Amino acid sequence: MSDKQTFSISELAKEFDVTTRSVRFYEDQGLLRPSRRGQTRIFSSKDRVRLKLILRGKRMGFSLAETKELFDLWDETLSGNEKQLLLMLETLARKRDQLEQQKNDIAQAEMEMETAEARCREALEELQKKKQQATA
Amino acid sequence: MSDKQTFSISELAKEFDVTTRSVRFYEDQGLLRPSRRGQTRIFSSKDRVRLKLILRGKRMGFSLAETKELFDLWDETLSGNEKQLLLMLETLARKRDQLEQQKNDIAQAEMEMETAEARCREALEELQKKKQQATA
DNA sequence: AAAATACTTTACGTTTACGTAAACTTTATC
């Protein structure tokens, strides 16, 4: 199934639950590079991986431009010149800091949500007591 | 320092490194509710907390509308009626699922960045070897 | 061969989250 070689635009759109409009937009912005049979786009499994990365990036709050930068940088990195390799390492380090920040944010949010939930449950119990008193 | 009771718009903007424009915009959208002395906004420490939450929300990929919903919901929750309490609990549960998803995304991203970094380092070592061969 | 289906390009519209400028008031400083 997933080791399929090529994909139509609607196959990808369906699989990842996005519109074809979005997929075409991502190509427009240089994030995907499908080949063509006539006019029709043919997406490779590499495109598929990239689409997955794009969407994960979005969920993590990355802009398309940021994601594109990473893609481009990685492509150049593969060309194997030293300067590009070092640049990539720097970029990776910065992104890691971002991820650390996000993990902190999430941890904080989780804690606050736990205390919020606890308060809700307490308040609910209070209400139950009053109900019982009313019936007594 | 931080137990100050009131804040001017520029104090808050400076502390959180945002523009006054943004702060006013957040008020416009109903996320902050400063009082006034004449025309001038006076922010409470509650507003300050909310601003912090807004910005963390943004880093986590939340829209202002989403954050506002949470604020409003929490305000109504405090009014203590049962329906609101249950609604809040539901909402908290959904948000938790979101956080789980984000944690997964981050974990994945971290793994991929590690392998990317490893590849870079390998490629660099290759280059070093070739350099040595060239000098030999 | 007619109709439905899937794809295409072009292009204007929309929402979010502000930026930026203009014109004005209030408060602090020299």
Next chain:
DNA sequence: GATAAAGTTTACGTAAACGTAAAGTATTTT
């Protein structure tokens, strides 16, 4: 009392990420 500094409202502008037609092509199904 002038002038700078910090605040205000009003309003138009903008970048990002698509939505939404319009109008056409290509293929498949009936």
